[in-house]
Amino acid sequence: MSSVFSFIGELKSFLILWFTQLLSTLGSSMTSFALVLWSYQDRGSALTTALLSVCSYAPYVLVSIFAGALSDRWNKKATMLCCDTFAALCTSTVLLLAASGQLHMWHLYLLNGLTGLMNTVQQPAADVAVTLLTPEKHYQRVSGLRSLSYSLNNMLAPALGTALYTLLGLEWVILFDLATFLLAFCSLLLFIPIPQGPKPERTESLLRSTQAGLRYLGENRGILDLILFLAAINLTASMFNAALPALALTRPWGGENVLGLVQSVSGVSMLGGSIAASLLPAPKSRVRVICNTLLLAMSTENFILALGRDLSLWCVGAALGWVGIPIMNANLDALFRSRIPVDIQGRVYAARNSFQFFTIPVGYLLGGFLVDQVFEPLAAALGPDSLWAALFGTGKGAGAAGLFLAMGFLGVATCLLFRRDKRIWALECQG
Incomplete structure (x- = not known):
């Protein structure tokens, strides 16, 4: 106590x-x-x-x-x-x-x-x-x-x-x-009461002050590469969000209630992960936690939603896909706060917003386009006797299921690629 x-x-x-x-x-x-x-x-x-x-x-x-x-x-x-x-x-x-x-x-x-x-x-x-x-x-x-x-x-x-x-x-x-x-x-x-903290030089122009955040990222490639890692993950995640209704609402076992239940399970799973992140002690390797939790998310839910034909399986996939995200966010946040000097954090965080989040609207547009113009027409053209039908079923939603499988491979490949980035791992060695 x-x-x-x-x-x-x-x-x-x-x-x-x-x-x-x-x-x-x-x-x-x-x-x-x-x-x-x-x-x-x-x-x-x-x-x-x-x-x-x-x-x-x-x-x-x-x-x-x-x-x-x-x-x-x-x-x-x-x-x-x-x-x-x-x-x-x-x-x-x-x-x-x-x-x-x-x-x-x-x-x-x-x-x-x-x-x-x-x-x-x-x-x-x-x-x-x-x-x-x-x-x-x-x-x-x-x-x-x-x-x-x-x-x-x-x-x-x-x-x-x-x-x-x-x-x-x-x-x-x-x-x-x-x-x-x-x-x-x-x-x-x-x-x-919020302490003011250190200020940048008042003589510094707005443009030069803005460049300071970009310059910091250019000089600290581990931080920049980690941001780009999250940007790549956000691309897949936003494609997921764009395609999820097309999958959940059209499957024979789907519907509005199914979509709502899957999203609720995701929220409950995130709540459990958030509580765990609040109670767990600091790990020995924050980078390892970030990489492992993202790999867990990318290697589970997309594949289960693509190939599973049962609501209970979808709920398991939603739980596995989201339980580690709050833990990842907590360690990412702590890593940034401990590595980026407080007097430049605002400029670096703002630059991070531009680099890390620009892929989200791109992902939404790409996910919707791929469902409507590529995967659904492809599924319809292949017919009921194809390997596609054996894997994903037939009818509306079969194309979206194929996209989820492709997103699963894309997400896993992204995690494995950035996991090999030595500059990200070097963050563990910095004081």
């Missing part, structure tokens, strides 16, 4: 920030999910609805590098407060438009783009704030707690957002979002 009290005492400010941001993020995710439901009911177009996410995500790829340079210059607490306030104003605008019956899709595209822009600045500031609030000996557990909040958000936001939207309407979902924002804002403003 004394160690627990000591842990709480040393991380009091972080724990307040973590819990209130968890609630605020849950509220924001519920609003995002409710807006997806509203937009689909309004337009009935999957593409129109998907553009909401595109507008929110595009700033990460386009301006993250510059946002990190600004984040390192500015006061972290003030940056977080201002960005969160701006995002709340955008959400309030949606509330007013919805209540007056004047809400249109172009409003949401514009407001999502502005909110995404603010998040691009806010995220690196928040990442550095966590470092400033956390003693190095607690990096592992803090990273596990952040993974836990991500898992809880993935589990609860769709269910709570749907329930509140169905029972009371979009306006009440947004009101809940604004209430959680107010709680997080007041907690950060009044109860969480």
Whole structure:
């Protein structure tokens, strides 16, 4: 018990920030999910609805590098407060438009783009704030707690957002979002002192400051190669997300309930992995943990979903595919925090966002294209007596199953290729 009290005492400010941001993020995710439901009911177009996410995500790829340079210059607490306030104003605008019956899709595209822009600045500031609030000996557990909040958000936001939207309407979902924002804002403003940390030279231009993050990655190839490893994994993972509905909804044993159950099992599995990441001691080799957990994910779920013809097998695949991801994230986060100097973390994290996440929209587009234009037509052309039919069955969804098998091999090959990268393993030898 004394160690627990000591842990709480040393991380009091972080724990307040973590819990209130968890609630605020849950509220924001519920609003995002409710807006997806509203937009689909309004337009009935999957593409129109998907553009909401595109507008929110595009700033990460386009301006993250510059946002990190600004984040390192500015006061972290003030940056977080201002960005969160701006995002709340955008959400309030949606509330007013919805209540007056004047809400249109172009409003949401514009407001999502502005909110995404603010998040691009806010995220690196928040990442550095966590470092400033956390003693190095607690990096592992803090990273596990952040993974836990991500898992809880993935589990609860769709269910709570749907329930509140169905029972009371979009306006009440947004009101809940604004209430959680107010709680997080007041907690950060009044109860969480964040050290400023070292600042870059004020005489340094914005362009030169931006280049510093890129230069750091160029000079520290182990960090850069690890980021590129995650970018390659994100390509496969986003193809997976794009193709999963085409597989789960069309198989003879599939349907909406099956898709929901598989995703729920993934969320529960991530929750278990997050708890494990919070409780496990720091490993001797973080690089080995990162490589092994990603290999586990890539070598299980894709193959089981492709070849399995039973819901219970799919659930096992979902559990195996996602249980190690929070552990991987916790060790990756701890490795970055311990290796990257705090005075440049914002710029490096922002550069990481651009390099690591640009493959996600590419993967979504590629996954959808391959299902619709390549694998489904191929499966239909080969016929019921082919080896393809013996492996994946016939009818709609057989092509998507073939794509999942191909993604399984792609994911495993990616893991084995980067596992041989000596520059990544050299990170274990750095002090």
